[in-house]
Amino acid sequence: MADTNRTIASTETAACGSCTRCSTGPLTRLGVHIGSWDFVIALAGNPNTGKSTLFNALTGLRQHVGNWPGKTVARAEGGLTFNEKRYKLIDLPGTYSLLSASADEEVARDFLLFGRPDVTIVVTDATCLERNLGLVLQVLEITDRVVIALNLMDEARRRGIEVDARSLSRDLGVPVVPTAARRGAGIRELLSAVEEVALGAYPARRRHLRYTDRALETAVRSLIAQIEALFPGLPNAEWVALRLLEGDESILRAVQDGTLGKLAQGGAPAGAAPLEAN
Amino acid sequence: MAEVNTQRLLETAERLRAEIGTELHDRLSEAIYADAARIAERAVVRAGEERRLSWDILLDRLLTSRAFGFPIMLLLLTATFWITIAGANVPSALLGQLTQVTLYGWLHQAANAVNAPWWLSGLLIDGVYLAMAWVFSVMLPPMAIFFPLFTLLEDFGYLPRVAFNLDRLFKRAGAHGKQSLTMMMGWGCNAAGVVSTRIIDSPRERLIAILTNNFSICNGRWPTLILMGTIFIGATAPPALASFYAAASVVTVAVLGIVFTLLVSAFLSRTWLRGEASHFSLELPPYRPPRILQTLYTSLIDRTLIVLKRAMIMAAPAGAVIWLISNVTIGGTSVAGHLVALLNPIGLLIGLNGVILLAYIVAIPANEIIIPTILMLTLNLARSSLAQQGVMLEMEDGQIYEVLTRHGGWTLLTAVNLMLFSLLHNPCSTTLLTIWQETRSRRWTAVAALLPLTIGFGATLLTATIARLMGWA
Numbered sequence: 091m092a093d094t095n096r097t098i099a100s101t102e103t104a105a106c107g108s109c110t111r112c113s114t115g116p117l118t119r120l121g122v123h124i125g126s127w128d129f130v131i132a133l134a135g136n137p138n139t140g141k142s143t144l145f146n147a148l149t150g151l152r153q154h155v156g157n158w159p160g161k162t163v164a165r166a167e168g169g170l171t172f173n174e175k176r177y178k179l180i181d182l183p184g185t186y187s188l189l190s191a192s193a194d195e196e197v198a199r200d201f202l203l204f205g206r207p208d209v210t211i212v213v214t215d216a217t218c219l220e221r222n223l224g225l226v227l228q229v230l231e232i233t234d235r236v237v238i239a240l241n242l243m244d245e246a247r248r249r250g251i252e253v254d255a256r257s258l259s260r261d262l263g264v265p266v267v268p269t270a271a272r273r274g275a276g277i278r279e280l281l282s283a284v285e286e287v288a289l290g291a292y293p294a295r296r297r298h299l300r301y302t303d304r305a306l307e308t309a310v311r312s313l314i315a316q317i318e319a320l321f322p323g324l325p326n327a328e329w330v331a332l333r334l335l336e337g338d339e340s341i342l343r344a345v346q347d348g349t350l351g352k353l354a355q356g357g358a359p360a361g362a363a364p365l366e367a368n
Numbered sequence: 369m370a371e372v373n374t375q376r377l378l379e380t381a382e383r384l385r386a387e388i389g390t391e392l393h394d395r396l397s398e399a400i401y402a403d404a405a406r407i408a409e410r411a412v413v414r415a416g417e418e419r420r421l422s423w424d425i426l427l428d429r430l431l432t433s434r435a436f437g438f439p440i441m442l443l444l445l446t447a448t449f450w451i452t453i454a455g456a457n458v459p460s461a462l463l464g465q466l467t468q469v470t471l472y473g474w475l476h477q478a479a480n481a482v483n484a485p486w487w488l489s490g491l492l493i494d495g496v497y498l499a500m501a502w503v504f505s506v507m508l509p510p511m512a513i514f515f516p517l518f519t520l521l522e523d524f525g526y527l528p529r530v531a532f533n534l535d536r537l538f539k540r541a542g543a544h545g546k547q548s549l550t551m552m553m554g555w556g557c558n559a560a561g562v563v564s565t566r567i568i569d570s571p572r573e574r575l576i577a578i579l580t581n582n583f584s585i586c587n588g589r590w591p592t593l594i595l596m597g598t599i600f601i602g603a604t605a606p607p608a609l610a611s612f613y614a615a616a617s618v619v620t621v622a623v624l625g626i627v628f629t630l631l632v633s634a635f636l637s638r639t640w641l642r643g644e645a646s647h648f649s650l651e652l653p654p655y656r657p658p659r660i661l662q663t664l665y666t667s668l669i670d671r672t673l674i675v676l677k678r679a680m681i682m683a684a685p686a687g688a689v690i691w692l693i694s695n696v697t698i699g700g701t702s703v704a705g706h707l708v709a710l711l712n713p714i715g716l717l718i719g720l721n722g723v724i725l726l727a728y729i730v731a732i733p734a735n736e737i738i739i740p741t742i743l744m745l746t747l748n749l750a751r752s753s754l755a756q757q758g759v760m761l762e763m764e765d766g767q768i769y770e771v772l773t774r775h776g777g778w779t780l781l782t783a784v785n786l787m788l789f790s791l792l793h794n795p796c797s798t799t800l801l802t803i804w805q806e807t808r809s810r811r812w813t814a815v816a817a818l819l820p821l822t823i824g825f826g827a828t829l830l831t832a833t834i835a836r837l838m839g840w841a
Contacts, residue, residue, distance in 0.1 A: 138653045183566075189397070194566050217654070219412050223404035245654065251414050258411040272659070302399075306392070309384040316377050334381035336393045345374055 117281065118171040119150025127169065127178040129288040132205065134198055134229055135213030136222050137184030140241045142166075144213055144271040145181040148281075172281045175288070180207065186221075188228040196340070202232050203326075204349065209287045211280070213239045216246035216253045216268070226262065227297075231329045234294040236264040237283045244270040263295035309335060321351055424655055428529070432652075437533040442619060444526070448517045449615035453598050456509035457611075463505035464768075472498065491691050499687025502740030503679045507591045511672045514590060518555075519667040523658040527552055532652060534626070541630045542637030544573035547580075551629055554584030555622075558799040561586075562806055572643045575812060576636050578803055582795045582820050583629040585622050587675045588735030592790045593618045595739055599769045600783030621787050628792070628823065679736035686730055686737050687744070694748035702752060704745055718825060719785040719832030723749070723776065728789070733797050738790070743771060750775035781835045785828040792824030 135141045149168030166181040182201055183194035202210060212229050214222035219240075229236060240255055259266040265283040269276030286292040301307035313331035317324060324330065330350065333341040344350045385392075430436055475497060479489035521527065531548040538547050546568050554561025561581040568574040585593065594614070602614035637643065693704040701709075704726065712722035727741040750771075772778040794817040795803070804813040 187397075189393075197566075220404055220408035223408055224401050227400050227403055245656075251412060254411045254413065258407065261407045261410065303388075303395075306388055309388055313377075313381060313384065316373075316380060320373050320377055331381075332392075332396065334378070335385050335388060336396070337382075337385055342378065345378060348374075351374075 117278065119148070127176040129175060129208040129284075130178045130180065130205070131284060131288075132201060132207035132210045133179060133181045133213065134202065134210055134225065135184055135239075135241075136186055136215060136225055139184065139213045139215040139222065140271045141181060141184055141213045144211075144239060144241065144269065144277075145179065147271050147274050147277055149179055170281075173285060175285065177284070177288075180205075185225065187225060188232070199232075200340075202229060204344075207233075208235060209284050210236050211239050211284065212236060213241050213271075216240050216243050217249060217251055219253060219258075230262065230264070230297050231332075232326050234264065234296050235287050236262075236294075237280065237287055238262065238264060238266040239271075239276075239280055240266055240268045241271055243268045243276070244273065263297055265292060306335075324350065427655060428652060431526070431529040432532045437529075441530055441533065442623070444521065445619045445622065446612075446615050448514065448521070449594070449597075449618045450611055451517060452510050452514040453594055453602070453614045453618075454611040455513045456594070457598065459509040460505060463508065467501035467505050468498065472501065487695075490695060491688055495687040495689075495691025496684045497687070498744060499683040499690065499737065499740050500680050502743060503683040503737060504676070506595060506739050507676060507679055507736065508672070510591055510594045511587070511675060512668060514594075515667040515672050515675075516664050519663050520658045520660070523656065523663050525653050525655045528652050537630055538633065541634040542643075543576050543580075543630075543633040544568045544570065547573065547577040547629075547633070550577045550581060551584050551626070554581040554586060556587060558582055558584065558586045558795055559802040562799060562802045565806070570643070572637075572641050575807065576633050576641055578806060579636060579812065579816050579819065580629045580632050582799065582816065583625040583632065583791065585625055585791060586735065588679070588738075588796065589790050590618075591736070592738050593621055593787055595768070596783045596787050596790075599772075600778075600780055603769070604780065617787070621791050624788075625791050632819070632823075675736070679734060682734035683737045683740060686733075686741060689730060690741060690744045690748070694745065694752070702748075705749060705752065708745070708749060717832065718789075718828040719781045719835065720789060720828060721776070721778075721782065724782075724786060724789070728793060731796075732794070735790070735796050742776075743768060746771055746776040781832060781840065785831055788827050788831065789824050792820050792827055794818070794821045 133141055133145055145166065145168065148170050150170075168179050168181075170177050170179060180201065182198040185195045185198050188195060188199040188202070201207070210229060210233060212226050214226060226236075226238060238258065240253055240258070243253070246253060253268070255266040255268050265287065267276055267280045267283050269280055271277070283292070287294070301310070310328065310331050313334060314327045317327045317330055321327075330341060330345075334345070341350075431440055472493070475493045476489065479493060528549075530552065531545070534548040534551075535545040538545050547565075549567065550561050550564045553564040558581050561584055562578050565574050565577040565581070568577055597614035597617040598611075601617040602610035605613035690704070693707065694702050696703050698706060707726050708722035710722070711725040715721040715723075715725045723742055723745045727738055727745060730741050731737045772782075776782075794800070800813055800817055803816045804810070807813065
């Protein structure tokens with residue numbers, strides 16, 4: 091059934107056999123039998139970018155994949171082992187933004203913020219990168235432990251679109267890996283990048299927003315100072331400051347009821363946050 | 369201490385918010401998208417000017433055109449069901465023969481050989497086994513053809529085009545355009561359809577989508593429609609056209625489901641759930657060449673077998689219940705006999721019968737077991753009434769039509785109204801539970817159950833009355 095344990099030999103695709111980089115350490119897909127884990131990976135992305143396909147390719151699960159946006163509304167979980175590290179993978183609902191206008195956006199945002207995944211893979215559609223980058227930038231405001239999967243590269247190429255992954259990686263400050271999840275291409279490269287970020291070996295550069303508005307910048311700075319004094323160790327004070335300035339209800343609540351405080355103290359280990367998305 | 373500081377932080381934030389102005393949210397969004405545009409500009413190189421393949425655009429113009437959009441949709445649906453019905457006929461008959469005659473006989477012989485008491489072999493073989501065998505032979509062949517076909521359409525990217533076509537109508541009904549997507553999700557499973565309404569932002573429109581999802585024919589109901597269409601509607605046509613008639617009748621019920629979805633949505637949005645329709649942008653994904661082998665594999669393993677498994681699990685206890693109520697007697701008549709006699713007046717009034725209504729009560733946990741329940745109850749009741757006349761009724765060779773017309777007294781009206789009632793009745797208990805979980809409201813859950821049931825009684829009463837007035841039944 092769906093929980094088959096399969097060890098994939100390094101000769102999975104023809105290209106993989108000759109590639110020295112990926113022949114290290116086999117990928118074992120654990121299906122839903124995760125057991126304990128070393129790292130938690132969240133899978134975010136716009137709807138219909140192949141997130142579920144990638145999720146299935148990584149976990150060996152066969153979550154139903156449909157060619158239409160909005161198919162995954164709840165959170166799906168699966169596991170895998172790569173280079174002897176165990177990863178728990180969480181497939182978040184596909185969203186265009188993290189502004190938490192609807193239930194699915196809130197599920198995604200709350201998990202990134204309070205679930206504190208070790209690594210977040212943002213799956214992007216290489217055929218319409220610009221629109222996908224909106225979400226990428228919003229995720230990067232919350233965390234810099236991010237790997238971008240530049241998915242649907244095969245489709246992009248067919249349409250004569252080339253995406254320069256290195257330029258993108260330079261601009262975003264996080265690894266960018268071209269993939270074609272439908273064919274299983276780029277999966278190992280993606281996992282290598284995930285591993286690097288999870289182990290803290292990737293020198294991520296935090297992106298900072300550029301403020302054109304002097305008054306806004308001053309306001310944000312003064313709030314950041316207060317937030318950092320109040321919640322030392324909070325990884326995304328700037329993001330919280332901006333939400334407070336916007337009057338974001340759920341963040342105001344998190345400040346009031348101490349959820350944010352717990353987050354700052356290291357809080358619950360990643361993935362074990364008592365967050366129910368059904 | 370910490371609380372005082374938290375309070376101060378919130379106060380500072382509020383003061384600064386007032387200084388900066390309220391349009392900050394929009395300004396930040398704009399800044400993000402400007403940034404995204406800048407980064408994309410640097411990273412993306414286009415070989416040609418056109419963003420999408422030209423045949424993609426051509427196909428979209430055709431599939432979503434005002435003139436051809438709906439006819440093509442009907443054509444594709446009819447073709448899907450025609451292939452399903454034409455292809456499932458022979459395997460269904462073979463499986464019926466194998467499971468209900470051959471295997472059934474062997475099981476009874478084996479039971480006799482070990483001197484099993486009559487009530488034990490009755491409960492297990494005539495109850496549990498037979499119910500599972502019916503589910504298996506009635507559901508497996510059509511599902512094994514229908515699911516892969518439907519999944520291929522889905523994989524290709526056709527469904528969002530259907531959503532696009534329906535969007536206008538949903539807007540006019542005062543509902544959210546995304547409801548067309550949740551409706552199609554319901555064509556697989558209503559419980560999944562209800563969960564998928566989370567993509568709708570506005571609580572009002574989401575509730576409309578939840579309450580009307582039941583009008584999407586689900587996995588459990590397709591087999592009922594396909595069977596009724598095949599053996600009753602198809603039988604009225606010349607043999608060459610039988611499968612086409614059958615397919616057309618199934619599509620008619622499915623389309624009727626869309627009509628009811630729209631009508632009830634319009635009703636709700638003008639009465640209890642009044643409000644503005646909100647806007648959204650629907651993304652038409654590129655057409656992707658369906659991966660035929662993978663689709664066959666996943667839709668067979670994941671969808672067909674999972675749905676079949678659920679149906680079999682539900683059928684086993686239902687089979688035991690059916691056998692028990694058919695064999696436990698009170699005052700010389702079985703419990704089933706009493707219940708059917710009680711329900712018969714209402715059932716016959718609306719062009720159905722007591723057996724069908726009793727089956728819908730037994731089958732509240734799963735629509736999948738409606739047909740097996742009806743068949744077993746009909747057979748059991750016929751057996752006991754014939755047994756009183758001293759006649760033993762032998763199991764017919766899987767001739768469902770014979771069983772229903774000769775022993776159940778069915779007419780074309782019964783079949784048509786069963787198809788209508790299959791569309792218009794309460795959701796299964798799994799879906800109701802899901803609705804309660806999503807709405808946390810007993811009132812709306814009750815509405816979700818009673819609204820379609822009321823419509824169902826009304827609609828079948830109407831057709832039955834018309835048929836009687838016209839002298840058709």
